[in-house]
Amino acid sequence: MLLRYFYDEKLAHASYMVGCQAKGEAVIVDPMRNIAPYIETAEEEGLTIVGALETHIHADFVSGSRELANKFDATLYISDEGDADWKYQNLEGIKYQLLKDGDSFNIGNLVFDVLHTPGHTPESISFMLTDKGGVADEPMGIFTGDFVFVGDIGRPDLLEKAAGIKGTSEAGAFAMYDSVERFKKLPDYLQVWPAHGAGSACGKALGAVPSTTIGYEKRFNWAMQFNDRSSFVDALLDGQPEPPTYFAVMKHVNKVGIQLIEQIPALTKLTTATEVKQFIADGLQVIDTRPAEEFAEGHMKGTINVPFNKSFTNWMGWLVDYEKPFYVLTDEADLDEMLIALRSIGIDNLRGYGDAKAILNEEAELETYQSITVKQLKERMDKEDVHVLDIRNLTEWNDGHINGAQHIMLGTLQQRLAEIKTDKQIVVQCGSGVRSAIGISILLANDVKEPLNLAGGYESWVKEIV
Numbered sequence: 001m002l003l004r005y006f007y008d009e010k011l012a013h014a015s016y017m018v019g020c021q022a023k024g025e026a027v028i029v030d031p032m033r034n035i036a037p038y039i040e041t042a043e044e045e046g047l048t049i050v051g052a053l054e055t056h057i058h059a060d061f062v063s064g065s066r067e068l069a070n071k072f073d074a075t076l077y078i079s080d081e082g083d084a085d086w087k088y089q090n091l092e093g094i095k096y097q098l099l100k101d102g103d104s105f106n107i108g109n110l111v112f113d114v115l116h117t118p119g120h121t122p123e124s125i126s127f128m129l130t131d132k133g134g135v136a137d138e139p140m141g142i143f144t145g146d147f148v149f150v151g152d153i154g155r156p157d158l159l160e161k162a163a164g165i166k167g168t169s170e171a172g173a174f175a176m177y178d179s180v181e182r183f184k185k186l187p188d189y190l191q192v193w194p195a196h197g198a199g200s201a202c203g204k205a206l207g208a209v210p211s212t213t214i215g216y217e218k219r220f221n222w223a224m225q226f227n228d229r230s231s232f233v234d235a236l237l238d239g240q241p242e243p244p245t246y247f248a249v250m251k252h253v254n255k256v257g258i259q260l261i262e263q264i265p266a267l268t269k270l271t272t273a274t275e276v277k278q279f280i281a282d283g284l285q286v287i288d289t290r291p292a293e294e295f296a297e298g299h300m301k302g303t304i305n306v307p308f309n310k311s312f313t314n315w316m317g318w319l320v321d322y323e324k325p326f327y328v329l330t331d332e333a334d335l336d337e338m339l340i341a342l343r344s345i346g347i348d349n350l351r352g353y354g355d356a357k358a359i360l361n362e363e364a365e366l367e368t369y370q371s372i373t374v375k376q377l378k379e380r381m382d383k384e385d386v387h388v389l390d391i392r393n394l395t396e397w398n399d400g401h402i403n404g405a406q407h408i409m410l411g412t413l414q415q416r417l418a419e420i421k422t423d424k425q426i427v428v429q430c431g432s433g434v435r436s437a438i439g440i441s442i443l444l445a446n447d448v449k450e451p452l453n454l455a456g457g458y459e460s461w462v463k464e465i466v
Helices: 036-045 065-072 168-184 214-220 229-237 246-256 273-281 292-297 312-319 332-344 356-361 374-382 394-399 410-415 435-445 457-464
Strands: 002-008 013-020 025-029 048-053 075-079 096-099 104-107 110-116 125-131 141-145 191-194 268-270 285-288 326-330 350-355 370-372 386-390 425-429 452-454
Touching: 002 036, 013 036, 013 191, 025 036, 025 104, 036 048, 048 065, 065 075, 168 214, 168 229, 273 285, 273 326, 273 356, 292 435, 312 332, 312 410, 312 435, 326 332, 326 356, 332 350, 350 356, 370 374, 374 386, 374 425, 374 457, 410 435, 425 435, 425 457, 435 452, 452 457
Parallel strands: 025 048, 048 075, 075 096, 141 191, 268 350, 285 326, 326 350, 370 452, 386 425, 425 452
Antiparallel strands: 002 013, 013 025, 104 110, 110 125, 125 141
């Protein structure tokens, strides 16, 4: 048997290739949309990809199952649990097998047993793997998807908060309790292979270790320590972070399907600042992906700064309008990797790009912004001539904040601009000064005059002032 681990750091998403080397066949568990790494590994190992396994209808990334079906005529192994709202659609022309609790199927000498593990979503299933190519007659591990993570479990509130399905948070939490109790009865030695690691918004305290065991989680996972439903439900629902707005889009995309990457139109290249200005005047978004420091020193008025780093995918999902074309100013060397990141969450409406340095060099009047230290902020606050805008997550705000600050989480800032107090100069503040740079660019693009970025953010405030 062969087991390979693939990890997308920008989404904290884990997927797996499981192969029967004796038969030369492999499947991918919870595949990402970019299937190139799977193709490369399969070719290196002499395997043919024959299937894609999905633990549930994902909300945080576009599944690559249909890409695999198109490329290899692979079979989709997908859940048939949950009610009518959680059935896969748009399966015409694709080979698939619908699965319920207790079902099993073989890939060569490998046996996958299906467990219905609802809670995160109603249709969620887990796959228990047994390698019968040798002497084993018992399973070695379980692919849990978003059910059990290292040190955490899947959140049950996404359907309500992201997809707008009222009343599902508590029902999901109660279902999760039963699923956890079932999980605790499985053998301690079983390995656990989850679909996410630290940084994912599908839980609230995910560990950064790639895998774990059932026995370890039973001893140390906070969610495994409860003996009554009500306490478990209260603890599970408490303190869950805000789900990105794009989660609702992903649920729909993975349920009904999305166009193949090969069908997405080619990009146009912008060559002049005049083109950029016209797009902005037409109400289209232009994203400047340079580092925040460079953007602060000079940028085209009306552009929004989302630096191309580890957090790029998450914030683009929050801030980009999926219904309108948009453009990026970037380093052309980053373009291929950027497209993979954008398409991983279904942002297929990028229409063009421009070389940031070349276009900015021809623009005579660039906009800038300044930063302020926490000591300078304290002096300004004593004079009562500034307004502090805290754009951190709600959980961070609840853990502590600057007295008198206004809280608007960054991902919702564009929709809540009318709530901002503008009678004084605004100081934008986050945890360390990274997210606030994005917030500054949003304010500037919406004609808020001379906002300041708090250098070091709340961490520096606590260290130097509190």
